[in-house]
Amino acid sequence: ETGVTQTPRHLVMGMTNKKSLKCEQHLGHNAMYWYKQSAKKPLELMFVYSLEERVENNSVPSRFSPECPNSSHLFLHLHTLQPEDSALYLCASSQALGKYEQYFGPGTRLTVT
């Protein structure tokens, strides 16, 4: 166990649904990240938060909306997704920005039908 948990582990949703992914870290870290992992592609950084403030958004479509209410929790709100958004969504945390060691959760396997 890395100290980073994600729920749900699996999610199937239609293109008109709204759902949210949740991440929680129990490591006392101050930075949290969302990554997308698609088949045969490198992990793609989506969002970075430090002390609940978003510091990076890698040109992610607006149908993905992150929220970080405190340094232990990170959400990814999903709406009007496309089938190509089906992927494994990974959350990670690190002690702080610039502290490079990142610890990943198990991911949420998302299928958009």
Place this chain on the structure above:
Amino acid sequence: GENVEQHPSTLSVQEGDSAVIKCTYSDSASNYFPWYKQELGKGPQLIIDIRSNVGEKKDQRIAVTLNKTAKHFSLHITETQPEDSAVYFCAASKRGADGLTFGKGTHLIIQP
């Protein structure tokens, strides 16, 4: 931005033999190079990392080497065991960057 290339995409070795996975990076300012292991149904797990002020680092059966001039780094696993079977990712980062740039991964298969 940074680009990380990883080879091979699949590597099959006999149990007990050594495995080597290689990565190259494009940004000479990158100074941190972690390796992650991902087992089926799990998130990536950090197994070893190296910073640019070091040429080699070893932890039991795994080692990482870094050649800054050539901008490549490698993961070496000796005396491979069945539990080493997984997908391995290399990554690169630099001061001021907040996320990691990953390679595409290597599926390592340990043949009994």
